[in-house]
Amino acid sequence: MANLDPVLSWTYFVFLCIISIIALPANTIVLTWKPSSPDDRLSFARLGHLLASQALANLTTAMVVIPLWLFILIMQHKNHSSVKLDELDDICFYSFDVFHGLIAALHLIVIATERACAIGWPIIHRTAPDRVNYIASVLPWLIASSISSIIVVIYYFTKASVLITVTSIMCYGFPVLVICAVFLTIPSKLLRRVLTPSQENDVAISKAMAVVFLLYLVVSSPYHIISLLNLFCAPCELNKLFISLGLRYLFYSSSAVIPVVVISLVPDLRARVHWCCFRFHAINEESRNDLYAMEIPGIQPRNNSCTLVKTAPRKEESAAVQDEIPVC
DSSP, rough: OOOOOHHHHHHHHHHHHHHHHHHHHHHHHHOOOSSSSSHHHHHHHHHHHHHHHHHHHHHHHHHHHHHHHHHHHHHHHOOOSSSSSSHHHHIIIIIIIIHHHHHHHHHHHHHHHHHHHHHHHHHHHHSSTHHHHHHHHHHHHHHHHHHHHHHHHHHHHHTTHHHHHHHIIIIIIIIHHHHHHHHHHHHHHHTTOOOOHHHOOOOOOOOHHHHHHHHHHHHHHHHHHHHHHHOOOGGOOOOOOOHHHHHHHHTTTTTHHHHHHHHHHHHHHHHHHHHHHHHHHOOOOOHHHHHHOOOTTTEEEEEEEEEEOOOOOOOOOOOOOOOOOOOO
């Protein structure tokens, strides 16, 4: 298999840089999410732990896997690499690709399960011990790292082509079916039920998590579908290097897509970004003190952060009485 075309090498290089640049601040914002309302803090405490764990997984991809591929592209462009890209294609599939896809899918499974429990069994969801949060956050890391390590060892000794099919079905197809099944249980729990304001918030967040899953499906499915077609349809000639790398980098873009969607759909995170953008454009040396003293409708500043609040028109206060100044 020939080396990658220089134009495509730099195109993929820029694409990976954009993914990494977006993923770093977006996942950092998700990692530091803390709901403003006390009731939301109680309702979304478990979801916050799971989203933080997923953000750490995305940061791992943005800070480890993507820089590694940037280095490979640079070395391949300079023709200084002793390992060809077609060999790296197989090695990375059974290591980095499996780990990234599996840890993302497992986090989506535990998030979907948490949302189903929050809507279907709210009392149990709120009264469950805190150790459940830590187990649900650590378990995806342990499973993903263990399975990816085992698959790399199996590939090293067997080189079996059927391993691609087994890996794609086990590490992508099966988790996707589980996520779909868990999300489909949520509508059944909502039938013939009058929702309280707290439950309405849970439903809204659950819809946001469903959108996150759908976008993960969009960016991840092409890579696994082409990998399977390469095995069952050899005359199709889909095993070209530029196709494989392009779909792989689209697959890695989930590390930036997921946090961006979460920020855009979760009101507290969206308000925090709005406030930061407002401060960035409005603050300067002359207006810094005035900005913090301003009362902005719909935004309530707290400790250099912001939250959306419900505002209502209030009566104008009476004019202030001037202090009497003694006359000498």
